Amino acid sequence: MADEVTAALLIIGNEILSGRTQDVNLNYVALGLNQAGVRLKEVRVVADDEAAIIDAVRALSGAYDYVFTTGGIGPTHDDITAECIAKAFNVPLRRDQRAVDQLLKQMRPEDLNEARLRMANIPEGAELIYNPVSHAPGFRIKNVYVMAGVPRIMQAMFDGIKQTLKGGAKVVSASVVIHAPEGSIASQLAAIQTAAPDTEIGSYPFARQGRFGAIIVTRGTDPERVRAVSAQVVSMAKEAGAEVEDEGLQAP
Amino acid sequence: MADEVTAALLIIGNEILSGRTQDVNLNYVALGLNQAGVRLKEVRVVADDEAAIIDAVRALSGAYDYVFTTGGIGPTHDDITAECIAKAFNVPLRRDQRAVDQLLKQMRPEDLNEARLRMANIPEGAELIYNPVSHAPGFRIKNVYVMAGVPRIMQAMFDGIKQTLKGGAKVVSASVVIHAPEGSIASQLAAIQTAAPDTEIGSYPFARQGRFGAIIVTRGTDPERVRAVSAQVVSMAKEAGAEVEDEGLQAP
Numbered sequence: 001m002a003d004e005v006t007a008a009l010l011i012i013g014n015e016i017l018s019g020r021t022q023d024v025n026l027n028y029v030a031l032g033l034n035q036a037g038v039r040l041k042e043v044r045v046v047a048d049d050e051a052a053i054i055d056a057v058r059a060l061s062g063a064y065d066y067v068f069t070t071g072g073i074g075p076t077h078d079d080i081t082a083e084c085i086a087k088a089f090n091v092p093l094r095r096d097q098r099a100v101d102q103l104l105k106q107m108r109p110e111d112l113n114e115a116r117l118r119m120a121n122i123p124e125g126a127e128l129i130y131n132p133v134s135h136a137p138g139f140r141i142k143n144v145y146v147m148a149g150v151p152r153i154m155q156a157m158f159d160g161i162k163q164t165l166k167g168g169a170k171v172v173s174a175s176v177v178i179h180a181p182e183g184s185i186a187s188q189l190a191a192i193q194t195a196a197p198d199t200e201i202g203s204y205p206f207a208r209q210g211r212f213g214a215i216i217v218t219r220g221t222d223p224e225r226v227r228a229v230s231a232q233v234v235s236m237a238k239e240a241g242a243e244v245e246d247e248g249l250q251a252p
Numbered sequence: 253m254a255d256e257v258t259a260a261l262l263i264i265g266n267e268i269l270s271g272r273t274q275d276v277n278l279n280y281v282a283l284g285l286n287q288a289g290v291r292l293k294e295v296r297v298v299a300d301d302e303a304a305i306i307d308a309v310r311a312l313s314g315a316y317d318y319v320f321t322t323g324g325i326g327p328t329h330d331d332i333t334a335e336c337i338a339k340a341f342n343v344p345l346r347r348d349q350r351a352v353d354q355l356l357k358q359m360r361p362e363d364l365n366e367a368r369l370r371m372a373n374i375p376e377g378a379e380l381i382y383n384p385v386s387h388a389p390g391f392r393i394k395n396v397y398v399m400a401g402v403p404r405i406m407q408a409m410f411d412g413i414k415q416t417l418k419g420g421a422k423v424v425s426a427s428v429v430i431h432a433p434e435g436s437i438a439s440q441l442a443a444i445q446t447a448a449p450d451t452e453i454g455s456y457p458f459a460r461q462g463r464f465g466a467i468i469v470t471r472g473t474d475p476e477r478v479r480a481v482s483a484q485v486v487s488m489a490k491e492a493g494a495e496v497e498d499e500g501l502q503a504p
Contacts, residue, residue, distance in 0.1 A: 014452070015454060015456050015469070017282060017293065017295065018286060019279050019292075020425075021456065022276075023279075024274075026268070026275065026297070027275075030269060030270060033271075034270060040269045040270070040271075041269065041299060042297065042298055043269065043295075044297075045278070046293075052293075052294065074434060074455070075434055076455035077438070077446075077453070078445075078455060111435075113436075115442070116435040119435075134464070150458065152459060173270075182327055182328050183327040183363075183365065183367055184365075186326075186328045186329070187367045189328055190367070193330075202266050202267060203326070207385070207386070214328075
């Protein structure tokens with residue numbers, strides 16, 4: 001699509017890969033980027049492993065306009081994100097006085113032990129990302145935004161960042177629920193897609209009480225076009241004899 | 253860890269990246285692989301985009317013992333996984349009579365239209381993966397297992413595959429809930445980790461009712477060692493004055 005601003009998300013954490021934790025950050029970031037007119041194009045989940053983190057940061061930073069990372073910026077030995085980001089960009093990791101000051105908002109000086117001071121180790125040249133919840137800051141270096149993994153903290157950081165992103169044209173979508181197997185309308189749907197290359201039509205099948213259906217989502221940057229193409233989907237499905245629920249235009 | 257068998261998961265679908273759908277397949281596959289003694293090392297989510305899918309399949313297939321993909325094997329125009337996998341491995345995509353026979357279990361011959369027959373297009377040399385739910389098969393080619401995206405179908409396919417995987421030593425874990433900020437025990441925890449390189453200790457912070465805490469998870473392949481190291485974590489936290497809940501050994 002024209003005027004596209006792209007992003008990737010890098011989720012760092014053994015707990016997601018082991019199945020211990022169900023990730024919820026992906027969905028939050030995806031929805032928020034949509035609102036900001038930024039298209040999330042790729043997500044990676046990697047372990048708390050230096051080589052894996054560095055490789056992913058370099059690959060994603062080079063390929064997309066924005067990169068967001070979650071996880072690995074706490075005080076414990078398995079929190080290695082900041083040092084990996086510094087290595088990925090070949091800059092030194094430094095004790096950052098601004099970050100120390102932030103931490104002192106949360107705790108007494110005598111509680112600011114060596115482990116906690118690790119949270120003030122920030123790659124040189126980075127800007128801090130404000131953490132209103134627990135004050136251990138995230139940071140931005142080049143096009144990479146480094147955030148906490150705890151959802152409540154990640155969300156607070158991301159909501160602040162979101163305002164500053166330079167998005168492209170916002171994507172809107174229109175949904176149609178078709179109570180028929182998607183295979184029964186697939187060729188007609190393909191024809192509608194072919195005739196409307198300025199929109200992107202997705203078919204998401206479901207099964208409820210043993211009956212198959214599909215949600216057909218039309219996306220695009222021109223609301224009038226999205227509305228018109230989605231109306232074609234509705235007509236086509238009705239002609240095919242399917243029961244149809246037109247959910248209309250949504251943003252995003 | 254010794255005797256490690258590794259895997260990656262590739263989630264294919266615009267609906268995850270747009271935030272429309274909250275992925276649940278990652279967690280299911282992660283837990284199932286753990287049970288099979290296979291370590292999930294990386295997850296990627298990519299759009300319904302040929303180049304993105306091909307690149308990811310090649311990268312992951314070369315790097316890990318097993319690769320699992322979800323999504324994009326239905327009958328609609330946005331289902332392009334099978335043709336991308338064929339291209340990734342430079343093999344032809346062919347109409348597979350075994351797959352046609354499977355589809356005919358689900359539908360009458362007159363309903364098996366051209367769009368639905370696309371679900372029988374399988375890369376040459378692949379084995380089919382049985383789909384007890386809707387009979388449109390998945391397939392395996394080399395070390396890549398291609399599954400549906402609909403969770404109910406994906407789970408049915410994966411449960412069948414799981415039995416056939418050759419796992420390594422199974423990982424067990426032991427959890428300790430510490431009602432103190434992780435920063436207050438981080439240096440002691442790092443010392444325990446350093447002295448026990450045959451285990452992997454993760455710290456997962458949480459905040460409940462404004463109080464910070466952390467779940468400390470010790471993982472390893474030797475249950476006795478995991479139990480012993482986790483017991484050290486319990487003693488250490490108690491010594492530090494924290495309230496502790498020892499959740500003991502879990503598999504995995």
